[in-house]
Amino acid sequence: MNTKYWNKATLYRYVDALRKGICNSPNFSPVDSQKLAKRCIKNLTIEKIPFLNSDICGILYKGNHTTSIALNAKRSPEMQNFDCMHELIHYFFHDIEYCQRICSDKTEATICQDAYIEWQANEGAAQFLMPYQDFIPRFLPLIAQSFPCTSFQTVDDLAQFYRVTPAVIEVRINQLSYEIDQYRQGQSLEQIQLLSKKKREQQGIKVTPYLALLDFALDSFFESVV
Ligand SMILES: [Zn+2]
Numbered sequence: 001m002n003t004k005y006w007n008k009a010t011l012y013r014y015v016d017a018l019r020k021g022i023c024n025s026p027n028f029s030p031v032d033s034q035k036l037a038k039r040c041i042k043n044l045t046i047e048k049i050p051f052l053n054s055d056i057c058g059i060l061y062k063g064n065h066t067t068s069i070a071l072n073a074k075r076s077p078e079m080q081n082f083d084c085m086h087e088l089i090h091y092f093f094h095d096i097e098y099c100q101r102i103c104s105d106k107t108e109a110t111i112c113q114d115a116y117i118e119w120q121a122n123e124g125a126a127q128f129l130m131p132y133q134d135f136i137p138r139f140l141p142l143i144a145q146s147f148p149c150t151s152f153q154t155v156d157d158l159a160q161f162y163r164v165t166p167a168v169i170e171v172r173i174n175q176l177s178y179e180i181d182q183y184r185q186g187q188s189l190e191q192i193q194l195l196s197k198k199k200r201e202q203q204g205i206k207v208t209p210y211l212a213l214l215d216f217a218l219d220s221f222f223e224s225v226v
Contacts, residue, residue: 062099089124177207
């Protein structure tokens with residue numbers, strides 16, 4: 001599949017269609033990406049390997065008859081859930097040259113990577129595991145309830161629900177700040193304009209700094225209890 005000119009909106013459209021095609025439920029429910037992979041890929045082997053290099057998240061080999069995914073045993077189950085989904089995005093959307101690869105979560109890792117392809121795999125995995133249509137309406141009431149004192153609870157609750165790490169939730173909040181702002185201003189989920197962080201920065205669009213607000217709320221809480 002040629003994904004060369006996909007922007008965030010196109011990527012999300014394909015990811016939503018993929019989820020609809022391979023998940024049996026019409027409504028969103030949290031995803032176990034390894035179970036999902038085993039259910040929908042024939043002749044798949046998933047191995048957990050304690051890689052020496054902790055930069056490595058996963059290795060995908062998609063051959064003509066078999067597929068192998070190696071996940072880093074040194075990473076937590078929640079990290080592996082995201083890592084496996086990342087490999088699945090490569091598997092379903094990217095050409096074979098990108099489906100025999102080593103993936104890392106470090107931008108300056110020792111491993112040579114194609115930044116655009118990796119952006120698609122990361123952003124696609126995020127949309128599969130935490131679709132904005134589910135994430136935004138779930139995030140906003142939590143922030144309202146927890147304000148001004150328990151930001152971790154907000155992030156940790158979401159992490160637990162979506163089976164990912166709190167760090168992944170923080171990245172997702174940042175990725176979706178522009179979309180969250182539009183929703184708060186009354187746009188429906190269908191009308192929201194999807195724009196990548198890079199594109200919105202290029203266009204000089206200012207967004208609400210939700211993570212900074214959460215940190216500020218946390219600082220105020222600790223100050224108030226000292
Ligand atoms: Zn990758």
